[in-house]
Amino acid sequence: MTHPSTDAAxxxxxxxxxxxxxxxxxxxxxxxxxxADVVLGTDRHLSAEDVATELRSRGASAGTATVYRTLDVLVRSGLVVERDFGEGFKRYEASRGVPHHEHLLCTVxxxxxxxxxxRLERMTTLLAEAHDFSRQRHRLVIYGLCGDCRRGRLSGTVRGS
Structure with missing residues (x-):
């Protein structure tokens, strides 16, 4: 699922x-x-390190503290959403009208x-109602191996192995 990041948007x-x-x-x-240009101009979920790397590739740079402070301001502005997938760092994505969605995270x-x-949206509502609970929101992250890493692992060529 991608969210169009047109030049106009x-x-x-x-x-x-x-x-x-x-x-x-x-x-x-x-x-x-x-x-802001880096984070708002991509459909990826970027870490602060990813942002700094992309800045360098564009011939710009910013200190780590500046990247984190700016990401915080972007989140406060409502233009960016902070995601925590339990990796020990946060990721950021542009929020431009993004509907509720779930995430698959490759652990490799x-x-x-x-x-x-x-179907998942309906199921979470049904489960909440079955437990006399009024659902407001939920978050689902499925951890595993993406197709590329799974194929790499099967052939013994996974990075880091």
């Missing part, structure tokens, strides 16, 4: 971030805007695959 999000910064009396520095390469299944 990314531009609108970047402008919304500028407005958020201005409204909260925060400077719109080149580093903050470059970090770290790839995150999103999926949405209406």
């Amino acid at each position: 990314v531009a609108a999000d970047k402008e919304a971030f500028r407005v958020f910064l201005r409204d909260h009396n925060l400077p719109a520095t080149a580093q903050r805007l470059a970090i 390469c770290g790839r995150v695959t999103e999926f949405r299944d209406e």
Whole structure:
């Protein structure tokens, strides 16, 4: 499942971030805007390290503290969602109208695959009602091996093994 990050949507999000910064009396520095461009311009779930690496590949850079502080501001703005998959670090994704979805997390390469299944949505509601519980939200992360790593493991070529 991917969420289209059209040029227009990314531009609108970047402008919304500028407005958020201005409204909260925060400077719109080149580093903050470059970090926002990286996170808002992708459909991937990026770690802070991924953001720093992408900045370097674009010929820009920002210190680790600046990346983390900017990610925090992006989350507070509502433009980015923070995800914790229990890996010891957080990942970030643009929130632009993303419907509720679940995640598959490869424990070998770290790839995150999103999926949405209406049957699962109905099942969580039914399970909650069966236990006299009013469901507000849920989170599901399925941990395992993606197809590429599974095929690699079967042929003995998995990274790190």
